[in-house]
C-alpha cells in the first residue's frame with residue numbers, strides 16, 4: 001500500500017492522537033486515584049488519632065500513662081493490624097510506641113519524630129525500604145494539662161498494590177483499545193474514501209474516445225458528491241469542446257474537397273495545352289503536385305473525422321483477410337516495380353474477419369505504401385496473414401530505412417513524420433498511420449510496430465476472427 005495514501009495518513013494521525021489521549025487519561029486516572037486512596041487512608045488514621053485523643057488522653061494525666069499504653073494495645077493491637085501508633089509528650093518524651101508490624105513493612109523505631117510545634121491535623125508520608133507509611137498527627141491535652149502528640153499511621157502498600165493493578169490493566173487495555181479504535185477508523189476511512197477510489201478508476205478509463213461516460217456520483221450530499229458532480233460538468237464541457245473541434249475539422253475538410261477537385265481538374269486540362277511555354281508548364285506541373293498533396297491531406301483529414309464519428313461500422317461484412325491482402329499487394333505491385341522493390345505475399349488458408357472491407361483495405365494500402373516508400377530500391381517487402389489463437393494477424397515487413405527508437409511511440413500520431421524533408425520529398429502528409437490506427441481501433445484490432453534503423457520495420461495488426469468479432473461488436 002502506498003505509504004503516502006490519505007487513508008494511511010489519516011489512520012496514523014488518528015492512532016497517534018488517540019494514543020496520546022489514552023496515555024494522558026491513564027496518567028490522570030492513576031494520579032487522582034492515588035490521591036483519593038491516600039486521602040481516604042489518612043482520613044481513617046486521623047479519625048483513629050482523634051479517638052485516642054478524645055477517649056484515652058482527654059481523661060488521663062501524666063500518672064495514667066501506663067494505663068493508656070495498655071488500653072491502646074488492647075483496643076487497637078497495632079502490631080497485629082499492621083498499624084503504627086506513637087504518643088509523645090510535647091517535650092519529646094515518648095509515652096507509647098507500637099512495635100514492628102507482623103508483615104514487617106516498616107520499622108517503627110526508624111520513623112522520624114515530629115518537629116513542628118503546631119502538629120494538629122498534620123499528615124505526612126514517610127518512605128521506608130519496603131514502601132511508604134502514611135501518618136496522621138494530632139495534638140491532645142490530658143486532665144492535668146500535659147500536652148501530647150498522637151501519631152497514627154498505616155502502610156501505603158495496599159494503595160501501591162492497587163495502583164500497580166490499575167497500571168497493569170491500563171497497560172493491557174490501552175493498546176487493545178487503540179487497536180480496536182484504529183481498526184474501526186480504518187474501516188470508516190476506507191468507506192469514506194471508497195468513492196474517491198472508484199472515481200479515480202473511472203477517470204483513468206475516460207479518454208477522448210469515451211468522453212460520453214461519466215464518473216460515478218455518490219449521493220452522500222458531502223464534498224465528495226460535489227467533487228464528482230463538478231468533475232462530471234468539466235468532462236461535459238471538454239466533450240463539447242472536443243466535439244466542436246472535431247466537427248470543425250470534419251466540416252472544413254468536407255468543404256475543401258470540392259474546390260480542390262475543381263482546381264485539380266482545371267489545372268490538369270490547362271497542363272494539356274500544347275501551346276504552353278516550357279517554364280509555364282513546369283510551374284503548372286509543380287502547382288498541380290502541391291494541389292494533389294493538399295487534396296491528399298484533406299482526404300486524410302476527412303477520413304479521420306469520419307472515423308472519429310464512428311462511421312467505420314456502417315458497412316460491416318465478413319470477408320477473407322488473406323484474399324484482401326493478396327489483391328491489394330497485386331494492385332500495388334506497379335508502384336513497387338517502379339521503385340524496384342519486391343513485394344512477396346505469403347499465400348495461406350482463408351482467415352475470415354468481420355469489418356468494413358474498404359476501410360481495412362485502406363489499412364493494407366497505407367502500410368504497403370509506407371513499406372515501399374521507405375525501402376530503397378532493391379529492397380524487399382513481405383506481407384503475410386495468419387491465424388493466431390482467435391486472432392487474425394496481418395504482418396507487413398520491409399528491410400528499408402527503419403524508424404529510430406525515439407520516434408517509434410509517435411508514428412501513429414497525426415501529421416507525425418520521422419524525417420520531414422525526406423517524407424515531404426516522397427509526398428507523405430503524416431496521416432497514413434493515424435488513419436491505420438483509427439481503423440484498427442474501430443475494428444477492435446491492435447496495431448504495433450517493431451523497427452531497427454537501417455534494418456527495416458514490421459507492422460503487425462491483430463484483429464479478432466469473425467466469430468469473436470461478432471461477440472465484440474455486440
Ligand SMILES: Nc1ncnc2c1ncn2[C@@H]1O[C@H](COP(=O)(O)OP(=O)(O)O)[C@@H](O)[C@H]1O
Pocket residue numbers: 366370371374375398400401402403411416417418419423427428429430431432433434456457
Ligand atoms: N515502413 C516504414 N519504414 C520506415 N519508416 C516508416 C515506415 N512506415 C512509417 N514510417 C515513418 O512513420 C511516419 C508516419 O507514417 P505515415 O503516417 O504513413 O506518414 P507518411 O505520410 O509520411 O507516410 C513516416 O513519415 C515515416 O517516417
Ligand SMILES: [Mg+2]
Pocket residue numbers: 366369370428430431432433
Ligand atoms: Mg504513409
